[in-house]
Amino acid sequence: MANPVWLITGASNGFGLALARTALAAKHRVIGSVRNKNASTNAVREIVENGGHVIEVDMTEPQSNILTKVQEAESIYGRIDILVNNAGYSVLGGIEQFSEDEVLRQYRTNVYGPLFTTQGVLPGMRMRRSGFIVNMSSVGGQDSQAGGGLYGASKFALEGMSESIYHEVKEFGIGVLIVEPGLFRTNFLHALQTPKKPLPEGYKGSIVESTLNLFPSMVGKQKGDPDKAVHRLFEVVSGEGNDGKLHGKVLRLPLGMDAIDRIDKKARTVLEDVAEARKLEEEASSAFGI
Structure with missing residues (x-):
């Protein structure tokens, strides 16, 4: 496909920005979404100066709002060929700690938002009998550990939805890829959130406490090189380069050993x-x- 159109959510930093940068360098057309342009001025400037477009989408917005914004994005080039649901974040803590608001916000961002953006692009992809949907999950979407119950649950839900979409749309020529990164040197650990309610005293010395205490010491020391990961992801999604041989042949792409x-x-x-x-x-x- 010549000059495909990408819609990449969460393009303000991390994998989202790196993927936008890589796609633009390959002369693909890119629409990146950020939650707030004023808070992401450097990313917005880079994408626009390199020929891309940026729209504002808060993944916690109601379904109707997100569908409208996807339609607006589609009108820029008249199509969206590749949707990358990259926007997301993590709240880590013991299951006893989470408030209803924290649970809902985690799911609205990591599950509902990707569901609604997918609903937005599918009619056009079905009509053209082509398209590709990439859902950024996590190793935690397959293997949830102590302290990661809520985040893992949201990624398990995303993966379950992705599997169903894969079966529903493959007859229309639409591909689906679930990406499962391990630990990479992105801003992910910097952006980790914790519940407002403190960990109950009974968990002192537990695996939950030790796991949560481990993350701050890992910031900046993750083994994974995000540039290498994004290069591989770009090739698998686009079908270009050596790793492009996996395009359309795998449902899951774990990243990092x-x-x-x-x-x-x-x-x-x-x-x-x-x-x-x-x-x-x-x-x-x-x-x-x-």
Whole structure:
């Protein structure tokens, strides 16, 4: 596809900005979304000066607002070929700590927003019988750990939705990719939020406390190189370059060996559980002569 049109949410920094930068350098057409242009002046300037466009979209807005803004983005070039749902954030804490407002905001940003943007681009993609939807999940969307229950739940939900979309739209020539990064040197850890309610005293010395205390010391020390990750992601999504051979052939793309190792271990434990359940079913069938 010559000069495809990208809509990248969360383009103010991190993977979103890097992906916009990479796509523009490849002479693709890019529309980036940010929550507030005034708070993202450097990113806005860079994207615009390199030939892209920037719109404001708050992923917590109501469905009707987001659908309208996607339609406005589509009118810039008359189409959107690639949607990248990159906008998101994380609230880390013990499950007991989260307020209803914190739960809703996490889900509105990480699940509802991507759902609504996807609804916005699908009619045009279906009509053209082509398109690609990229949902940025996390290794936590496959392997949720202590302290990451709410964030992991939102990414599990995003992945479940993505799997369903994959089956629903592949007959229309539309591809879906779930991206599962591990730890990279982006602003992700800088932007981590914690619940207003403190961790209950009973968790002192627990795995929850030790896990939450670990993150501040990791800022800036993550092994993952975000530029390399974005290069790989761009090639898989666009079908260009060496990694482009995976375009349309995989549903999931873990990024970083830490993510690959964690997801591999998680998958093995699931298969072990399934094997034990199979034994029970077979034993029961044998006992009753079924």
